[in-house]
Amino acid sequence: MIRRLCFGIVFLLFFTSLAHAEMVSIKTPKARIRSGPGVNHPIKFELGTGYPLRVVSRKGKWLKVTDYESDTGWISKTLVSKIPHLIVKTEKTVIRTGPGTHQRVVGNAKRGVVLRTLKHQKGWVQIKHESGLIGWIQRDTLWGW
Structure with a gap:
């Protein structure tokens, strides 16, 4: 019984988190999106102030993000804000x-x-x-x- 209850809670939390994906916006005039989590990875593209991104995952001080065209890459946490x-x-x-x-x-x-x-x-x-x-x-x- 307790095992089922725990499984149910984990299941509910997982799908609730998917429904409310974390969003961030670029806070600088020019932010580089990279192919991996770190400045040693190549730059894929650059985005400007306010550009919204969905957070896919995290690694240290880096966020893996995707945009409205499903382009993905990595950005430093220092370059984003929670201003919608x-x-x-x-x-x-x-x-x-x-x-x-x-x-x-x-x-x-x-x-x-x-x-x-x-x-x-x-x-x-x-x-x-x-x-x-x-x-x-x-x-x-x-x-x-």
């Missing part, structure tokens, strides 16, 4: 004054644009663009947190 950001994953998305398709359009954002996450509400996200524009975007056009 999103990236536009569709060709283009509409920015509105409020959460709903009946709200006035105030702008557009193209694929790859990074946005600061302010608030979530029923399938919509309030965002802030680097230009200072604040608005709402449908959640299913975005990737991140």
